Amino acid sequence: MRLTTLLAALSVIASMLLPSLARAGEGHDHGDAAPVASGPSLPRFAAVSDAFELVGVLNGKQLTLYLDRAADNAPVTEAQIELEIGGAKVKAEKHEDAFEVVLADAPKPGVLPITATVTVGNEVDLLASELDLHEEAHADEAAHVHSWKEYAGWATAALGTLVVLILIGRNLAARRQRRTGAAA
Numbered sequence: 001m002r003l004t005t006l007l008a009a010l011s012v013i014a015s016m017l018l019p020s021l022a023r024a025g026e027g028h029d030h031g032d033a034a035p036v037a038s039g040p041s042l043p044r045f046a047a048v049s050d051a052f053e054l055v056g057v058l059n060g061k062q063l064t065l066y067l068d069r070a071a072d073n074a075p076v077t078e079a080q081i082e083l084e085i086g087g088a089k090v091k092a093e094k095h096e097d098a099f100e101v102v103l104a105d106a107p108k109p110g111v112l113p114i115t116a117t118v119t120v121g122n123e124v125d126l127l128a129s130e131l132d133l134h135e136e137a138h139a140d141e142a143a144h145v146h147s148w149k150e151y152a153g154w155a156t157a158a159l160g161t162l163v164v165l166i167l168i169g170r171n172l173a174a175r176r177q178r179r180t181g182a183a184a
Contacts, residue, residue: 011160043134045114047127052076052118054127061106065092065099067118080119085131086112109135 047054048070055066063083067076081092081099086107092099116127 045129045131047129061103063101082117084115
């Protein structure tokens with residue numbers, strides 16, 4: 001095996017190991033990577049008044065409501081909540097530390113006006129908000145993003161492989177030429 005073929009083979013092996021060697025060692029990284037959302041978030045709305053804050057999270061036909069005091073953000077678990085969602089009136093039922101409403105049908109995409117009447121003891125408050133629903137385009141497809149390091153590794157491996165193939169081809173051609181020359 002000639003020296004150039006050996007060097008080419010070693011360069012291919014090095015290029016395949018390069019991405020794993022290029023990782024930052026301990027103390028040389030730039031902190032934790034930013035968190036990436038793993039899937040679509042559930043639609044939600046928030047309604048605020050001087051006395052209360054109401055957050056609603058929609059999951060299909062189920063709407064979960066969280067009610068807090070506006071002054072200190074303390075959860076309110078003993079309340080009566082009546083909602084008007086897109087013209088339909090529903091009453092929320094207490095469930096653990098939240099309130100739940102099961103809608104007759106899952107809301108259609110678009111903007112739904114929401115009005116909540118909250119009654120806590122003698123306090124009655126009216127809160128208003130909107131629930132903005134969008135159609136999820138390609139929600140089931142997971143997007144994979146390649147970094148420039150991956151592309152650089154692939155390009156280096158491809159270039160190294162090309163160099164090795166060229167050198168092997170030249171070596172074979174030179175042997176053939178020597179054999180042909182020796183036979184004449």
